[in-house]
Amino acid sequence: MKSSKRRFFTQTDKDLMWDRWRKGESLNSIARLLGTSHSAIAGVLSKTGGVRPADRHRSGIELTLAEREEISRGVAAGHSLRAIAKKLGRAPSTISREIKRNGGRQPYRANKAEQAAWDRAHRSKTCKLAKNRALALIVAEKLQLEWSPRQIAGWLKYTYPDDENYQVSHETIYLTLFIQARGALKKELIQYLRRPRAMRRSRHHTQKTKDHGRISNTVSIRERPPEVEDRAVPGHWEGDLISGSNNSHIATLVERQTRYVMLARVKGKDTKTVIDALIKQAHKLPRELYKSLTWDRGKEMADHTRFTLDTKVKVYFCDPQSPWQRGSNENTNGLLRQYFPKGMDLSNIHQNRLNAVARRLNERPRETLQFRTPAERFAQCVASTG
Numbered sequence: 062m063k064s065s066k067r068r069f070f071t072q073t074d075k076d077l078m079w080d081r082w083r084k085g086e087s088l089n090s091i092a093r094l095l096g097t098s099h100s101a102i103a104g105v106l107s108k109t110g111g112v113r114p115a116d117r118h119r120s121g122i123e124l125t126l127a128e129r130e131e132i133s134r135g136v137a138a139g140h141s142l143r144a145i146a147k148k149l150g151r152a153p154s155t156i157s158r159e160i161k162r163n164g165g166r167q168p169y170r171a172n173k174a175e176q177a178a179w180d181r182a183h184r185s186k187t188c189k190l191a192k193n194r195a196l197a198l199i200v201a202e203k204l205q206l207e208w209s210p211r212q213i214a215g216w217l218k219y220t221y222p223d224d225e226n227y228q229v230s231h232e233t234i235y236l237t238l239f240i241q242a243r244g245a246l247k248k249e250l251i252q253y254l255r256r257p258r259a260m261r262r263s264r265h266h267t268q269k270t271k272d273h274g275r276i277s278n279t280v281s282i283r284e285r286p287p288e289v290e291d292r293a294v295p296g297h298w299e300g301d302l303i304s305g306s307n308n309s310h311i312a313t314l315v316e317r318q319t320r321y322v323m324l325a326r327v328k329g330k331d332t333k334t335v336i337d338a339l340i341k342q343a344h345k346l347p348r349e350l351y352k353s354l355t356w357d358r359g360k361e362m363a364d365h366t367r368f369t370l371d372t373k374v375k376v377y378f379c380d381p382q383s384p385w386q387r388g389s390n391e392n393t394n395g396l397l398r399q400y401f402p403k404g405m406d407l408s409n410i411h412q413n414r415l416n417a418v419a420r421r422l423n424e425r426p427r428e429t430l431q432f433r434t435p436a437e438r439f440a441q442c443v444a445s446t447g
Contacts, residue, residue, distance in 0.1 A: 070095075070105060079113045082106060110239025112232065123178060124151075124159060129171035132156060136166050189229055190237050190246060196227055200234060201246055204253045207399060208425050210234035215432035276363050279378040282355060282386055289353055289377075292318045295442040296352040299390035300339070302330065302361060303397060305407035311415065312338055313397065315389045316350070319438035320430065322393055322422045324415035328408070335361040336368050343372040349446045350439075353377060355387055396422060 070078075074095055081091045088099035088106075095102070124132075128149055135145035142160070146153040160166055163174040190197040196217075203213045210231035221227035237246050238254070289297045295318040302310045312325040312335060323345075325338045343351050353375045356362050365376040379386040400418045401407060423439070426432040 070101075075105060078102060078105060082111070083113065110236055112236055112239070124155070126171065126175045129159070129174050132159060132174075133169060133171040136160065136169050188237050189233060193226060196229060197246060199227070200229065201250055204234075204246075204250045206425070207253055207421060209254070210238075211428055212426050212432070215428050216426045219426070219432045276358060276360065276365065276378070278366060279358070280376065282377045282379050285353065285355070285377050289317070289355075295319055295439075296350045297355070298351065298353065299355045299387040301357060301387065301390050301394060302327070302335070302359065303394050303401065303407075304330075305401065305403075305405045307406050307408060309407035310335075311397075311401065311407050311410065312342070313390060313394055314339075314342065314354075315393045316435075316439065317389055319435050319442060320389055320393075320427055321435040321439035322419045324397075324419045326410065326412045326415055330361050332361050332363040336364045339368055340371050343368075343374055347443065347446045348373070350442055355379065355390075357384065357387065393422070 077095070078091055081094065088102045092099040092102050128151070131149060132145055135148070142156045143153050146156045149156070159174065160169050163169050163177060190200060199217070200213055203216070204210075208216070213234060214229060214231040217228050234246070238251050285297075288294050295316060297317045298314050299317060300312065300314045302312055304310050308330065310327050310330050312327050314323040314325070315321070323342055325342045327335050327338045329335075339354075351372065351374050354368075355377045356365075357379045358381060362368075362376065362378070368374065369376055384391050397418070401410070420436075423436040424434050426434050430438055
């Protein structure tokens with residue numbers, strides 16, 4: 062029988078793992094690179110919840126290995142603590158504590174004392190959310206509203222600008238969830254994350270890479286006015302379809318300046334059905350808040366001229382294989398997969414349910430909006446048009 066040897070990973074191996082993991086590579090890909098199994102890679106990364114640990118370091122006022130060796134020589138020579146302290150330029154109390162915490166004068170050894178210091182520096186600190194129960198409850202409440210850790214951290218800083226006890230970084234929230242600090246956040250809260258995984262993954266994700274068809278009389282995204290490109294004024298939207306099983310779809314629309322989301326039920330992907338649904342949505346908005354629509358080159362927009370004639374909304378088309386040109390919409394489609402996972406039949410989703418999901422997204426604070434919500438910003442735009 063072939064015995065399996067446990068692979069020892071050097072620090073260089075681990076650095077390579079974390080670099081590749083951050084770029085979004087899979088466990089299998091990293092394992093092939095290092096000639097090991099994906100479970101071995103997962104074993105290393107999962108220890109810190111998929112979040113790269115900080116480089117090991119100690120305080121600059123800590124005793125160095127050279128100083129500990131000098132202490133060891135002084136102790137062996139029978140010098141007093143004051144004499145050793147004077148030679149090192151340290152306080153006698155510092156030398157006294159160092160010797161006491163490492164067993165006393167007789168067993169004191171520099172190398173063992175140095176290793177013990179590193180071990181103490183590596184002890185896990187008490188998690189902030191475990192120490193502040195009230196803060197943990199607020200974070201848990203927002204997670205259950207499907208707010209991301211970054212949104213929660215930004216909202217807390219905005220809401221409690223002068224109270225650091227009620228501020229926490231998004232990384233701390235992630236680490237608390239994935240490493241499970243005792244008494245902080247329950248493991249079940251992971252299900253409310255956008256992508257409920259056992260470890261935190263890179264933000265890199267696979268996007269569409271193929272052209273969905275050719276359409277006549279298209280106006281390129283490159284011809285959009287500068288005010289659209291720099292999000293200077295509201296009223297310019299990005300759109301797409303997300304698909305489910307049994308050829309079911311939902312139309313998604315995002316306003317570029319405010320990130321306000323609208324969802325529309327479509328009974329099919331044919332251009333008549335999609336254009337009819339988009340026209341219906343367009344008539345719900347003030348004319349000043351619907352000036353243009355940017356879409357990819359899917360065949361569902363083949364009848365885009367009818368949409369423009371009916372709504373007076375200009376349609377611009379992305380370059381082939383360039384989904385990032387509708388970045389706000391692509392990001393929103395990723396968020397929507399939390400509610401409508403791939404493979405789900407979307408044909409029976411009622412418009413009321415779509416409106417409720419859109420409202421949930423619109424009431425989340427967004428970092429790009431200085432942690433205001435899309436609903437707040439869009440309401441301001443509506444009020445200004447009135």
